[in-house]
Amino acid sequence: MVKPTVHDIAREAGVSLSTVDRVLNGRTDVRPKNAERVRAAVEKLGYVRDTYAANLAKQRRYRFLFVLPEGPNHFVETIAAAVHEAASAQVADRVDVEVMFVNAADPHAVVERLKQLNLATLDGVAIMVPETPQVRDAIAHIKSAGVYVVAFVSDLPNSKCDHFVGIDNFSAGKTAGALLGRFLRNEAGSILVVTNSMVARDSIERRFGLDEVLSRDFPRLKALPTVEFHDDPQRIRVTLDHAVADQADLKAIYSMGSGNAAMLDALRENAQLSHLIVVAHDLTAVTRQALLDDEIDAVIAQNVGHLVRSALRVLRAKCDKTLIFEAQEQIRIEIIVRENLY
């Protein structure tokens, strides 16, 4: 019961190795009759290609690129760290990984950088930027060069990506809502929702999820209009001060995206806020410490190591034209409290 090889197929089909290889890899023309015999032999013997041997013969190396948003952002920093960690672990696996930072807030700048890529030196790209028409076109261009593209962390539903590696942000928002609802059992009141809006689509979906769960399961809780503070710490401070003054029934804060550090700073400055339930997104050095210090009650997170490894596995599978193991590539929405922090 050993695994059949190309030799076995050749013998069974009564042709040479090369002919087998040709039909297996769809190279030059093969007489239909022979092609059929090869396919029959493959079927009969249950042949599956040994990818590693193939890569050895091809001297294949996978060249992948991560395109990440630049600028100070703790979450992106943890991702970049995970990429470098995975890269060094994967170097033995014939994969070379690079990282490129782009100004995600400027669609034209993003596209400019993407257009400059030497696609001939690339097998796959994992891209984390907000979707714009320009980005959509740039991705189509990359793909037309035979380079695989996965949407990374932020989905690009209208682009022709090969895969999306990340969580369903609608469900993430619902999860946050469910936690807030349970943490505030038997209580009524309002919830302050803040975000930096850096990656707009994600925040919007999370907000929808939050609203759906609150209105359905916890109507006693009311989420206030989303406050966006565009990298302006002052803005959030003012917002919080106003909220505590205006909303006597303020019970919780839901921080939907980046900017947790500013939010926490503001929180610390106003003693009246210390009793609030706080749910935030993304496990970073900042939120980790805040969990330990009991300033944040729960963090909704996605495991960055898993994200990165999943992107690499998916890209490799695409290159090998091999099936991906769906269950393994499912990125989970993690709930982190102090006690299950890792």
Add this chain to the structure above:
Amino acid sequence: MVKPTVHDIAREAGVSLSTVDRVLNGRTDVRPKNAERVRAAVEKLGYVRDTYAANLAKQRRYRFLFVLPEGPNHFVETIAAAVHEAASAQVADRVDVEVMFVNAADPHAVVERLKQLNLATLDGVAIMVPETPQVRDAIAHIKSAGVYVVAFVSDLPNSKCDHFVGIDNFSAGKTAGALLGRFLRNEAGSILVVTNSMVARDSIERRFGLDEVLSRDFPRLKALPTVEFHDDPQRIRVTLDHAVADQADLKAIYSMGSGNAAMLDALRENAQLSHLIVVAHDLTAVTRQALLDDEIDAVIAQNVGHLVRSALRVLRAKCDKTLIFEAQEQIRIEIIVRENLY
């Protein structure tokens, strides 16, 4: 900057391929001077072995065995399913996986089965049974035959295992306590703790974790003595009925191990229990449905797919005498509510 091969090492060191191979694999004697030159060349060129090429040459196959507790148990069933799923996905990766079920409740039976193993046909074993002196000896025996052993799900701290794949149950218990404390904000009362005690050590550790968190952070909540019902549904029904009668302040149930189905059945039969907060362990068909039906508030889980793949990766790394990527093998304590169910 291509990866150096054994050829490069041989040339650099001025010796033949076989000599390089010999020092790389510590085979027969090599003159110290040559050995040193080879090592220097390896160091200088930064050589790392291509494991896949090596396995190809060796025609290596990894033969692994999972030893799981038999008997009706939803959690073990999901593990077995994950093993078979991983096995078929890994067949291309030169690994053969088998599963053996043992009567974990009977240490002698377990040892008997372990002793019967043909260790010559095995490279590694992942073993999920409670630790007993007999088991400890059996593991020493397996290891002395050159077969690698990982403790799986249940730790075997006093045995000579190569690794433990699973969660820290003390932290898991703390996580449960933290959730109960937060779900019962501003409330005082008692918590019923139940377990089947099938895997004793795990339940004990979870109980310790629970108690620590409650006494430290939520002293207003009191956990009742652990009720063990040994596969006896009747037992838990009676327990619950008594609890609701005796404990007017009963607020929650913490189900520490298997037997969630029986617990839920009992719960459904007593309308007075429907308002209780319920936290359970392990994501199975039963707990999944209960989450959807709002009968369970949260499940503490470990991803079985991750568990199985981690065990396989670790065993392979041991066989290859290669380093494991610690971060990837860290099994997380997952908190699952209805909204982040997967």
Add this chain to the structure above:
DNA sequence: TTGTAGGCGTTATCAA
């Protein structure tokens, strides 16, 4: 103690 030659499963090159 050391080196040479061949093979693992696949692909690439060339000539037929």
Add this chain to the structure above:
DNA sequence: TTGATAACGCCTACAA
């Protein structure tokens, strides 16, 4: 359109 033959990086006889 097909088939030898020689790689790829490593390991294992066997010979020296």
